[in-house]
Amino acid sequence: MPSPDPADDPDRSELNRLREIVDHNSDWLWEVDAEARYTFSSERCRHLLGYAPEEMIGKRPFDFMPPAEAERVAVEFQAVVAARRPFAGLINRNLRADGSLVVLETSGIPLFAADGSFRGYRGIDRDISPDIGPLSQRSVQLEALYAAAPVPLALLNREGRFVNMNQAMASLCASEPVCLVGQALNDHIDDAALDLAAVFTRLECGTAGVRQELHWQQRTFQVALEAVRDVHEELVGLTLALTDITDLQRMRRELGEANARLSHLAQIDHLTGLYNRRRFDEQILTEIARAQQSQQPLSLLMVDIDHYKGYNDCYGHRAGDHCLRRIADIVRDTLSDPMHVACRYGGEEFTIILPQSDAPDSAAIAELLRHQLAAANIPHLVSPFGRLTLSIGAATLLVSESDDQDHGQSAERLLQWADRALYRAKSLGRNRVELAARPSTSEVG
Numbered sequence: 001m002p003s004p005d006p007a008d009d010p011d012r013s014e015l016n017r018l019r020e021i022v023d024h025n026s027d028w029l030w031e032v033d034a035e036a037r038y039t040f041s042s043e044r045c046r047h048l049l050g051y052a053p054e055e056m057i058g059k060r061p062f063d064f065m066p067p068a069e070a071e072r073v074a075v076e077f078q079a080v081v082a083a084r085r086p087f088a089g090l091i092n093r094n095l096r097a098d099g100s101l102v103v104l105e106t107s108g109i110p111l112f113a114a115d116g117s118f119r120g121y122r123g124i125d126r127d128i129s130p131d132i133g134p135l136s137q138r139s140v141q142l143e144a145l146y147a148a149a150p151v152p153l154a155l156l157n158r159e160g161r162f163v164n165m166n167q168a169m170a171s172l173c174a175s176e177p178v179c180l181v182g183q184a185l186n187d188h189i190d191d192a193a194l195d196l197a198a199v200f201t202r203l204e205c206g207t208a209g210v211r212q213e214l215h216w217q218q219r220t221f222q223v224a225l226e227a228v229r230d231v232h233e234e235l236v237g238l239t240l241a242l243t244d245i246t247d248l249q250r251m252r253r254e255l256g257e258a259n260a261r262l263s264h265l266a267q268i269d270h271l272t273g274l275y276n277r278r279r280f281d282e283q284i285l286t287e288i289a290r291a292q293q294s295q296q297p298l299s300l301l302m303v304d305i306d307h308y309k310g311y312n313d314c315y316g317h318r319a320g321d322h323c324l325r326r327i328a329d330i331v332r333d334t335l336s337d338p339m340h341v342a343c344r345y346g347g348e349e350f351t352i353i354l355p356q357s358d359a360p361d362s363a364a365i366a367e368l369l370r371h372q373l374a375a376a377n378i379p380h381l382v383s384p385f386g387r388l389t390l391s392i393g394a395a396t397l398l399v400s401e402s403d404d405q406d407h408g409q410s411a412e413r414l415l416q417w418a419d420r421a422l423y424r425a426k427s428l429g430r431n432r433v434e435l436a437a438r439p440s441t442s443e444v445g
């Protein structure tokens with residue numbers, strides 16, 4: 001019996017017609033199962049990938065991609081599959097059978113069985129390599145770099161919506177690039193934190209790029225926004241690059257704090273906690289300049305513990321140290337004005353700078369200090385006073401006596417006067433305050 005002519009079978013002829021449409025379509029049609037394995041492939045894959053349809057069956061799309069690309073696309077595809085949603089415009093690079101590169105744009109819709117279970121995807125691939133033209137190889141390389149860059153990068157249109165972004169940006173938005181396209185950046189970053197309207201206004205006015213700091217996802221970013229213009233110089237969008245500066249800022253802050261601590265420690269006498277000689281040398285110059293500017297007198301006390309060698313010899317060096325600390329505490333407690341600066345000048349000698357103080361002021365503070373120590377009544381068996389006492393020399397520098405050109409010279413003069421007054425206090429029996437005699441004209445000049 002002769003076999004029936006297919007032309008006589010309308011169903012078969014319709015099927016062949018559909019088959020021809022599918023196979024001669026310029027797009028490649030395919031179906032994959034729930035594991036993304038091809039279950040159907042139209043003839044077009046010969047042209048696009050260089051493989052026969054039957055060679056495609058059982059393979060997965062990622063099997064035709066370079067490894068890094070396969071990894072990237074697999075992540076995007078997994079997100080699509082997890083959501084069981086249609087997708088479009090998934091750009092991916094594939095290697096043809098002859099090793100050449102082809103760039104495909106993939107779109108698909110999910111397939112469900114009659115019982116509602118997920119069956120896979122049906123979709124089309126379009127060759128977009130020609131659109132990329134002679135730059136294809138370079139563009140592909142650049143796009144691969146862009147995708148893999150650890151710095152979050154994005155391209156936004158004039159409405160502030162994502163046109164493109166890399167994986168790092170998508171991860172910050174807790175999403176996938178394919179899902180983010182078309183979404184507004186300000187759905188992810190608060191308007192108040194990144195005012196895109198204001199940025200566009202500045203870029204419209206010709207500003208090349210805008211830089212700002214952004215606090216987002218418990219991190220701090222330096223944001224670089226650059227204008228994207230078309231061939232007519234129309235602003236069509238912007239690029240966005242985020243540099244995470246959280247750690248840099250923390251390190252800068254810690255370094256600043258450490259430096260501040262160090263420079264403070266470098267000015268402190270470790271035994272007494274008072275400022276040291278180095279700080280005194282700086283501070284006295286500062287105060288002389290200030291006194292000149294404010295036309296105010298400046299006083300200096302030079303304080304020395306009496307018979308301190310005997311104290312050390314009698315009670316030991318450690319007790320001597322303790323005694324220095326006690327006296328430093330008494331000095332601190334006595335000075336109520338925060339402008340007063342007490343320093344350990346060396347050994348058992350202290351200096352106290354008294355800004356805006358004349359001779360009577362300085363004498364009053366010196367006497368108060370002497371009385372405070374007397375009240376503390378610290379025993380000193382080998383002193384004729386039976387307790388620790390201080391000798392204090394006080395000197396005052398008037399504006400007229402100050403050298404407005406050479407503050408070092410003025411400081412030296414003030415120290416010399418206070419030292420002489422101290423020497424007199426010692427020679428007059430100790431445990432007393434002596435004011436510096438007013439200097440003669442020759443001493444001042």
Ligand SMILES: Nc1nc2c(ncn2[C@@H]2O[C@H](COP(=O)(O)OP(=O)(O)OP(=O)(O)O)[C@@H](O)[C@H]2O)c(=O)[nH]1
Nearest residue numbers: 304305306307308309310312317318320321347348
């Ligand atoms: N315990 C201790 N002693 C110190 C320190 N610095 C200096 N001295 C001692 O201070 C003493 C100073 O002695 P002198 O300069 O003779 O002065 P003094 O015995 O107080 O005599 P006058 O000043 O004339 O009353 C010396 O014995 C030093 O060893 C210190 O940091 N700790």
